[in-house]
Amino acid sequence: MRAQAAILRDPGKPFTVEDVSLAPPGPGEALVRVAGAGMCHTDMLFRGLAELPMPMVFGHEGSGVVEEVGPGVTRVAPGDHVVMSYDSCGWCGRCLTGAAPYCDEFMARNFSGVRADGSTGATCSVGEPVAARWFGQSSFATHAVATERNLVVVDRSLPLELLGPLGCGLQTGAGSVLISLNVRPGAGIAVFGAGAVGLAAVMAAKVAGADEIVAVDLHASRRELALELGATRALDGADPDLVAAVGQVDHSFDTTGVPAVIRTAIAVLRPGGSCGLVGTGGEITLPPTALTGRTLRFIFEGDAVPQEFVPRLIRLWRQGRFPFDRLIRTYPLDAINDAERDSASGATVKPVLLPGT
Structure with missing residues (x-):
């Protein structure tokens, strides 16, 4: 499908917002319309590494609405409001004992920018592959294809656009x-x-x-x-x-x-x-x-299992005991370079991009 994304083509240059084509969700995946995406220090740190595949879409603190699911997906459905967190395989010894942040495939699934099979997940307007699997989501975009395992379903009454940072930085x-x-x-x-x-x-x-x-x-x-x-x-x-x-x-x-x-x-x-x-x-x-x-x-990730810990943080927020919203300042997607600048300078504690604005 067609989407807009903040693409990094050169580690030393700013992001550019461009049209992309996303591959449809495959087995175990879901297409999410992004409501908000937190900018994490990890995005800023790794965007400077020439070793990563370029062009690339960063963003790993997304939240949004599920629009489509791939084969075999049973735990989320179209219309669900979700927070996107880190990806894991679900079957290694670490995952099976509740230590998913130390999954045998954690680095490949979260820091490579591509799917486990090496596919990028997206192409730009001229057909060039774009790496769009950062932390299994690449949520600096209007839409992201995430994995079922990195989605946390949340109450639809919550301010969805603010919840993305719960999936990584605040969870950590x-x-x-x-x-x-x-x-x-x-x-x-x-x-x-x-x-x-x-x-x-x-x-x-x-x-x-x-x-x-x-x-x-x-x-x-x-x-x-x-x-x-x-x-x-x-x-x-x-x-x-x-x-x-x-x-x-x-x-x-x-x-x-x-x-x-x-x-x-x-x-x-x-x-x-x-x-x-x-x-x-x-x-x-x-x-x-x-x-x-x-x-x-x-x-890694506060040793947390997102499906258990993100709802816990939301309960604490509702009780007034974890006011994470006080850290957030929002920016439209096309102001991503302003958000990065403000984060680096300390002017903004937690920038959150709003792709729909």
Whole structure:
């Protein structure tokens, strides 16, 4: 079918909105009319990699309405409102034990930009293949072909255009706190980086009943927002004595991927504490004693199963306990380069593209 999509043809150049032709949904797939698509730091990070197939459509925090389903699809139907999350095979040992973020095929299905069989899923107006399977969706478009496994059906009364970020960034931050780190009532946690993922972690820590929630960021506006969303303290990341300023906590969570920040996140842990990483950056070197009695791990998608965790976040939002909508600023699809600029500068915490406007 015909659609419009924000296409990246060169890693060093802006997106261009163009007409594309999408292949019909195949076995296990569904065609979704996109209502909104969050712009995640992962999109911005990977769009600069020359190794990815170009031209390509990014976007992996989509939400929309199912318009058509492929053969064998039974869990979604035309008319369903859905949030699109990450893709997984469903049959490997990790998937069968509820650890789908660590699916044997996770990298191929989510970071390649193409289907598992190597097909791109779309062509441009002159018939050139366009990679349109980023995270099994490529939702920077008016329509996306997603997989049944990465769709979460949601209530039709909800503000559908705002829900896409629940499928990745917000799921990652909140899941890392509530599932991966298993923050308990009375615990202390330091969150490094108060972007969308970090602020989701702050809100989740408040939900978990943490007594001390320290948010660390370079932007004063984001530190202020973190305090409004549940942080008990907010510190400037440029503080030369940041370890002492944070003090000792039970958990730490780094969203920046900056090696020096990661070392600080580990240094503030009490013995027996745990540090979760989600940001990708340079290599870090640590003496073994830095991990004495401590746990360090890199987390995908907050260890969450979307069909269980996204509805949980929506329930918390309805209760007023996870006000993720405060992070969002919307942009029409043809303003995608403005959204990227505002996200990179820190002016917008979570841009959401509205392809229908």
